Amino acid sequence: MGTAVKVKTITMREAIIEALVEEMERDPSTVLFGEDVGKFGGINAITKGLYEKFGGQRVFDTPIAETTIVGAALGMAITGLRPIPELQFGDFVGIAFDEVFNKLGKWRYMHGGQMEVPVTLRLPVGIAGGAGPEHSQSPQALFMHAPGIHIAIPSTPADAKGLLKTAIRDNNAVLFFEHKLLYGMKGDVPEEEYLIPLGKADVKRVGTDVTIIATALQVHTALNAANTLAKDGIEAEVIDPRTLAPLDMDTILASVRKTGRVLIVHEEPKTGGCGAEIAAQIAEKALFDLHAPIKRIGSPDVPIAQSIYLEQFYRPSENQIIEVVKELLEY
Template identity: 85%
Template sequence: MRTITMREAIIEALTEEMERDSSTVLFGEDVGKFGGIYGATKGLYEKFGNRVFDTPIAETTIVAAALGMAITGGVRPIPELQFGDFVGVAFDEVFNKLGKWRWMHGGQMEVPVTLRLPIGIAGGAGPEHSQSPQALFMHGPGLIIAVPSTPYDAKGMLKSAIRENNAVLFFEHKVLYDLKGEVPEEEYLIPFGKADVKREGSDVTIIATALQVHTALDAAKSLSNQGIDAEVIDPRTLAPLDMDTILSSVRKTGRVLIVHEEQKTGGSGAEIAAQIQENALFDLQAPIKRIGAPDLPIAQSIYLEQFYRPSEEQIITAVKELMEY
């Protein structure tokens, strides 16, 4: 199977879906001739013309326009916010409208909007350009929250998102754009609400998202050399959340570590941990552990920002502590 980057996988997904469905349009800041500041829309303007266009720096307008197109114009908009952090500027449109209007209007309208949101710590971008805000929207009913961690997942999930008739928040970790992985040439879709077991194991379950899936896999490899067999699960979507796969693993291993780059307090790991203890408390052999970013604004310094991102060493230490129970 061929190997491509996650950036290339995203471009392929966008290209294939825009070729398949002429109602799709792509817009955002610098996504046109420039091809996006991460290069994730490169070549699309040349291929699709005015169906790919740049917008002013106006996140509220970008999201509101996408909503209007979706509910009145028979369009499938794919807006991009240059940094996922800027979703705060358009919070009302996302939180109160994208996920709720279909329900508020008795199902008379569909909201096929795929909002692409680059996230994560990368290169000293500072506290307003490095965040991972996806857990905020787990509290927003009606929104699908997709968080791919590999090129394979990114392509299959993005194609599913564009075909979805409900709003999807598609979070792409900036560090992963250059990650290479195997992606089939033939068409495929990845359904929402289906977690992926990235590594099977029997001693401890590590649940991780986005970039931290790879940190967890690296830690699991190191742990295996020390006689500890870790299973690594990527939920892939935080809403809907595949608790069946997670609980099956927990009942097998009896130990759980949840790792994400979001802040630990109120992060997606808190909800996952709560559901585990509600449904599998007596299967646990140790307390659930969580690793996340500290409750502080992310440092501007490229050296200090590394202390915000969970590390392989932190995961190894936490797993060893779990194994002591």
């Protein structure tokens, strides 16, 4: 019998801080920067204490200039550093779109592999507290269309720490999306060092009747729905891709072939969200294993409301998942 892994219960915020500290201690070439990440400790308190621990040369503030932040990270990376830039809100990645879309993912290829681009760009995303249409979005699916870029999107403290440590060590650019409502969520995290590989999905719940594929906060919504469905004798399997690029279709297809029914849930707009690509690949590779059409739940294709009362209607709900699962089982 193997030795049991010792765990501790911490929040995702604490797990991310641990990952940053461990990787900065391990590699002195690692630097962290962005708007208010220094003495202030970040708008989401993710860099709290790092300025005092590592000093102003390795943890520092930048102007409000996202293009410069990402462009500087690229320059640092190709000249020997391992930068971890943060954008206060993932929505702001649009300001630096050229630097991300055309440079982070392409320069290694364009220069014949002569340079590496070890940039881990941290991007807080998600609907949270009436932040409005320009501070609540989940733009990760945009970059599934950008060859050369890895995309990580954890749903638990353990996944956040393991994936972030892997991302920082990777010699390619990684976009690391963190849902703001998950920062305070607690979970068990191994006490010993561990890494989670990019491109390896996780089966969060085993089931036989339907496969629910969900990302970020919606993993927990799906798990809650699955527990409710189980009371009616419906066993849902819940899969968290954990990374959208690379995308672990082997794990997804194995589940689909077992259950024959698929629901994909994400907070991004339904049109063009990550669910569209996942659904397309399932249709290409497992069409005749399906007993019902592939279903998707996403947010509506309109800007997110500023009102905290209206914004809740943009986020998929447990009841929506339960309703669609029961529709799938009627086929």
